[in-house]
Amino acid sequence: MAVEILIVDDEVEFAETFAERLELRGFTAHIAHSGEQALQLVDEGRAKIMVLDLKMPGMDGLEVLRRVKKSHPDIEVIILSGHGSEMDESFVLNLGAFAYLRKPADIGDILEIVKRAGKLLADRT
Amino acid sequence: MNARHYYSSLTRNVTLIIILVSFTPLILMAGLIGYYIETSYREKIMEHLHELVEKHQQLINSFLDEKLSDIKVLADSYTYDELTDETFLQNKLVILQNAYSGVFVDLGVVNSAGIQISYAGNLNLLNAGYSNAEWFREAIKRDYYLSDVFLGLRRSPHFIICVKKRHGDAEWLLRATLDFVAFNSLVERIHVGETGSALIVNSAGELQTRNGTELAPSLTGLLRSTSWAGRGGRESAEPAASGVAEVKAISSDTNVVSGIVKSMNRNFIFILMPLKSGEWTLAYRQDQDDAFSEVDRARVVVLSIFGFGCLAIVLVALFISRKVVGQIEKADLEKEIMNDQVIEAGKLASIGELAAGIAHEINNPVAIMVEEAGWLEDLLAEEESQKCRNFDEFRRSLKQISKQGVRCKDITHKLLSFARKTDPVHHEIQLNDIIDEILGICEQRSKFENIRIQTELDQRLPPIMASPTELQQVFMNLINNAIDAIGSGGGLLEIRSRVEGDKVVVDIADTGHGIPKSVMARMFDPFFTTKPVGKGTGLGLSICYGIVKKLGGDLTVDSAVGLGTTFHVSLPVHSQTS
Numbered sequence: 001m002a003v004e005i006l007i008v009d010d011e012v013e014f015a016e017t018f019a020e021r022l023e024l025r026g027f028t029a030h031i032a033h034s035g036e037q038a039l040q041l042v043d044e045g046r047a048k049i050m051v052l053d054l055k056m057p058g059m060d061g062l063e064v065l066r067r068v069k070k071s072h073p074d075i076e077v078i079i080l081s082g083h084g085s086e087m088d089e090s091f092v093l094n095l096g097a098f099a100y101l102r103k104p105a106d107i108g109d110i111l112e113i114v115k116r117a118g119k120l121l122a123d124r125t
Numbered sequence: 126m127n128a129r130h131y132y133s134s135l136t137r138n139v140t141l142i143i144i145l146v147s148f149t150p151l152i153l154m155a156g157l158i159g160y161y162i163e164t165s166y167r168e169k170i171m172e173h174l175h176e177l178v179e180k181h182q183q184l185i186n187s188f189l190d191e192k193l194s195d196i197k198v199l200a201d202s203y204t205y206d207e208l209t210d211e212t213f214l215q216n217k218l219v220i221l222q223n224a225y226s227g228v229f230v231d232l233g234v235v236n237s238a239g240i241q242i243s244y245a246g247n248l249n250l251l252n253a254g255y256s257n258a259e260w261f262r263e264a265i266k267r268d269y270y271l272s273d274v275f276l277g278l279r280r281s282p283h284f285i286i287c288v289k290k291r292h293g294d295a296e297w298l299l300r301a302t303l304d305f306v307a308f309n310s311l312v313e314r315i316h317v318g319e320t321g322s323a324l325i326v327n328s329a330g331e332l333q334t335r336n337g338t339e340l341a342p343s344l345t346g347l348l349r350s351t352s353w354a355g356r357g358g359r360e361s362a363e364p365a366a367s368g369v370a371e372v373k374a375i376s377s378d379t380n381v382v383s384g385i386v387k388s389m390n391r392n393f394i395f396i397l398m399p400l401k402s403g404e405w406t407l408a409y410r411q412d413q414d415d416a417f418s419e420v421d422r423a424r425v426v427v428l429s430i431f432g433f434g435c436l437a438i439v440l441v442a443l444f445i446s447r448k449v450v451g452q453i454e455k456a457d458l459e460k461e462i463m464n465d466q467v468i469e470a471g472k473l474a475s476i477g478e479l480a481a482g483i484a485h486e487i488n489n490p491v492a493i494m495v496e497e498a499g500w501l502e503d504l505l506a507e508e509e510s511q512k513c514r515n516f517d518e519f520r521r522s523l524k525q526i527s528k529q530g531v532r533c534k535d536i537t538h539k540l541l542s543f544a545r546k547t548d549p550v551h552h553e554i555q556l557n558d559i560i561d562e563i564l565g566i567c568e569q570r571s572k573f574e575n576i577r578i579q580t581e582l583d584q585r586l587p588p589i590m591a592s593p594t595e596l597q598q599v600f601m602n603l604i605n606n607a608i609d610a611i612g613s614g615g616g617l618l619e620i621r622s623r624v625e626g627d628k629v630v631v632d633i634a635d636t637g638h639g640i641p642k643s644v645m646a647r648m649f650d651p652f653f654t655t656k657p658v659g660k661g662t663g664l665g666l667s668i669c670y671g672i673v674k675k676l677g678g679d680l681t682v683d684s685a686v687g688l689g690t691t692f693h694v695s696l697p698v699h700s701q702t703s
Contacts, residue, residue, distance in 0.1 A: 011489050017496045024503050055485060082488030102538065103492035104530045107499050 003118045004028045006047030008038040008064060009080075010056040018051075021107055027114070035059025042068055042075060049117050051110070053103075054081035054092075062095070069096040074124065076117040080105060132454050139446035147438045155431050159424070166420050174317070174396055174416070175381065178409045181315050181323065182398040188311060189286075189401060192228065192303060193269060195221060196286050199232075200299040205292035208234050208243060208299060215245040221301075230283065230302040237265065237296045246302070248279055260285050264298055271401055273327045274305060284308070284333075312407070318418070321411035328404055385413060466668055484537035491537075495530035498523045553588040554596060556622055556629055556696070563600045564620070571608055575615035582622045587698045589629055595672045602665040603633045603692050609656075610637025610690060628678070628695045639686035648682070 231246020239256025
């Protein structure tokens, strides 16, 4: 079963490269370039795991996280942000994020966390 | 230098204002009250003396009147024949002597030729001739007569009362001699203070009493200004007198003349009153200093109180103004330091914001770079690519790109976390973390300066309560100073942390040039710097010191010139957060 991952990032280049690398590793990756687009894709049921950037024009990552956790609490959200500190980390974890990673992150680290999230989802169903 | 001048002139102005404001009412009050009291007191004393002299004037006048009327009664009551009878006259003398002990010396009847035809008394003066005596020439012209004091035939001072009567065609006089001593005692009784005394002079200024002979000359000048005396005075006596005495003040009335006379370098108060219808003058004299001694004493007391008051005001004014200006100076300095600290903090905060922005903006492109490198690595992993000639070289290069990207992330992360902590709120802090963080920032610089950094951090260090920003500032300053001290020659920077009692101690030791003694004394002073102009604010160490002290800790230093310097920062584990 291919785990569907939604990548939310306003940096188009980053999102596309990242998606290709995930697909190369056997995941199904979707891309959203804004918070609004991400919520729409979530509503369409296109993802079980979300990799979310915090700082985006328009609706920012925190807002997306809050809404997703409200409407789809079963979706696991991994924060991957360039703007980070410990305070943000504990803050987003409290909001229900699964993990917090800082850009640039090693693909191996990300995959490990994604796999853990996938396992959690599999256990749940 | 300017500031010194400002504060000293401020001190001077405050002192002058205090002195002026205190002195003005003090001087006005002391002056006015002193003037009024002195004036009224002097008036009172003069009034009192006037009354005293007036009382005696009345006493003496009544004494003389009484004696005169006694003789008048005697002359009116008895006939010429009776009075010329010596036994009868002796009898009358005894009666008078009994009534007024020691006043009447003798009685006598003198006929118009000046021959005493009847006499009662101790002396043998029967048939004595008085035709040439001055008193007789005066007495024969009037109904009654009181003579001046004179020596007469008996060669002792006395004076005479006579009443003129007519017997047929001939005039005769009843004459009584009054004892000078008895009369004199009336005047001598007036005695005030040490120098106040009275005397009687006739219209020519000749003494009629015993005492005060040395004053007589000074009186003649005054006598002329009375309305009653001096008319018949002998002019010859006056020029000599006016030479010695100088009349300083005078006020005259019909019945009294008072004034101040300067004589023999002393001021005397004079009060003159007429006696015997102006033929004699009762003169009271007192040394001015003696009369007003109370006033003088009071003046000395008032002046010394005033003097001490002024001295106290001056001292207090000096003390208060010094103290107040000292406080102002201190407050100004503190304000200045505060301002600088606020500016420093503001600078740090804005640098922090800038750094945060830059860090974020850099992270995204770096992330893309790393991602793209990763993507290329992924692609290289495919089979066809492995046949490529430079495959290993590509792989190594891509790995290097990823590695450097991660390094960028570390740098920006450090910058971010440093910038983020610009709040003075106290948190529980691990000192070791702060030291690591600062060392991370300073690492590049120390490498460039060829400085080895050695840390010996106690991992069991208990957390302390402090503001992360402030502690960062402290260690940043101290470590930067250490690197500056070592200079470009290279050296060793050692940082040790340990627990000492209930304190956490961090030593920052460098092998730099050391601190000379002269600098050591002032190194924590604000604005003191050994760095070239424009390179240092001179605030670094003083701010560090302030922060450490505020946290209830201590900042000390050991240094040996040429060997190096060690700063010890000790902070309480359970800090009293202020």
